Amino acid sequence: MLKTSISTTGKKTLLFSCALVTGYLAHAQQMTAALNNVIKNTPQGHTMQVPGLLSEQIPALPYQKIVLPGPQFLISDDPEYIRVPEGVALREPVQPGSVRLYLYNVNGVQEPEKMDRKIAAVIKNTGNQPMHIRMLKYSSQQPTTNYFFAGKQGLADFFQSQPETVAREVKPGASICLDPKQDKAVVKYDELVHGFYEFVIDQPGEVSIVQTDLKTPATVAASRVKNALATKQYAGAGRGTYGISNYRIIVKDTLDTKNGLTQVLVADGEKDPWVIGKEATTGELKSLDGNYGILYNIELSWKSSDGKALALMTWNPRGDNGQWCGGMANTMVVSSGKFKEGVIQLPSNQLVTTKAPEAILIQVFTPPAGGGVQKVHFTYSPPGASCLPTPLVLVPVDLK
Known part of the structure; x- marks a missing residue:
């Protein structure tokens, strides 16, 4: 999971306390x-x-x-574990310009039984003209239970990625998967889907993170799920759009x-x-615990x-x-x-x-x-x- 720290009360809010130092202090350890x-x-x-x-x-x-x-910044990590067979974990409007999306969601379905799912990012063109979307930076790992690997490799791939030279077109009212590979990937129980995307669009849109069955296209599932899942306090770093x-x-x-x-x-x-953003579904202000x-x-x-x-x-x-x-x-x-x-x-x-x-x-x-x-x-x-x-x-x- 995305984590800050864990306090003695179990909340992920134990913070590293360190005073602002205006001069250099002697450190007890001497270099040997x-x-x-x-x-x-x-x-x-x-x-x-x-x-x-x-x-x-x-x-x-x-x-x-x-x-x-910088870009409009969206993060999907609350709820981190998607417990229902089909649901939307994030739904946020985006404006023309650059957008950064951090996707960090886990297949958490246990009822009626553990089952394979897909988790994918979908963008819908809510404008009245064709949308052109082009990736500036891109990082996506295979679904995994090795969360540390996903976090480390995800940043490495993001830093090393190169901009796409060809834009994709989305008709007004239509949707596409941001990452087509996610629409085909099998996500087993407790596996993390980790994606770090920075892209540019020329029409207003709506980004959804959707979990659904393996046969249903993610775009179809995103259109039929009308409301995003409720957030879970202390269960993830945050959800919404952040200005920094x-x-x-x-x-x-x-x-x-x-x-x-x-x-x-x-x-x-x-x-x-921690930076503060706004979650579109409820209109509530949300802290991004951990930045x-x-x-x-x-x-x-x-x-x-x-x-x-x-x-x-x-x-x-x-x-x-x-x-x-x-x-x-x-x-x-x-x-x-x-x-x-x-x-x-x-x-x-x-x-x-x-x-x-x-x-x-x-x-x-x-x-x-x-x-x-x-x-x-x-x-x-x-x-x-x-x-x-x-x-x-x-x-x-x-x-x-």
Whole structure:
């Protein structure tokens, strides 16, 4: 499931509490030669054991958060488990322009018995002219019970996808499947259908996420189901249309490696609150718990007064919090350093990371020649199926 964290009361609302740090604080852990060698010798994306290094008390870097222009953003994750044989989990109007849809739904049918289903995204042309629809970015995995794989691979495919060059046409009043493969895929009980789509349309439309039997076209089922299912409080991250899809995060101060460990902390629900949207069926405002599907474009300036490099790593601070948080898997885009720039799955050597002292090495930024300030970039999105937050820790390391 899409998860934030789990509190002692069972709600998925336990948030990582971290005060906004306006200066650098000393961290209790001192880098040892052994830890330095572990980080220096770990391949990009791999897990590593760094006992004593990771803590929720690592100073957080203050940053400026800017809302970037972006697409209309829809998410379908409430209800996450579709318990009826045929039903609509999301129904939202969309306007001409770009649209991002995050589909995260599970076949949860148990009555009258467990049964194979299909789950598909359908778009209807509600305008009076032909609609032209073209994918800008696209990610779709086969139905699976491996939710961590879907979340990690889904982001990797999304980041690496290329725009379609040919648009599809939809007549006024007609509907098509956004992803034709979903109309043919068999979804067994407890399997997740995971899709991440960004597309452009030139007519108003209506997006529905529908579950139905294997013989019925998804477009037919979407047209005969008149109302969306009721939402289930605390059962999913959210449902509806959200006005924020992209953030730009600019770390305010220039980081200096001489000051020790720091971290960039986003999607924690406090310092970086959950975005609010509106659900069309009821008209209610809905929080997107976890900010799943939102892209964070992070910029950081740094220098090395002591000649050290800067390692970027991540870990799962919620590894001890119940059955849902025992693993974390993600994918990011990172600028060049010791390793080449590009998309990196986290971890790349196994499915998930578990808990401290295990961490994942994302990149090692090397000091600029001749000193001076260097700017680095990385793109982050809260990983589906993982608990939050997933801190981005910056560790000075000696590469000599």
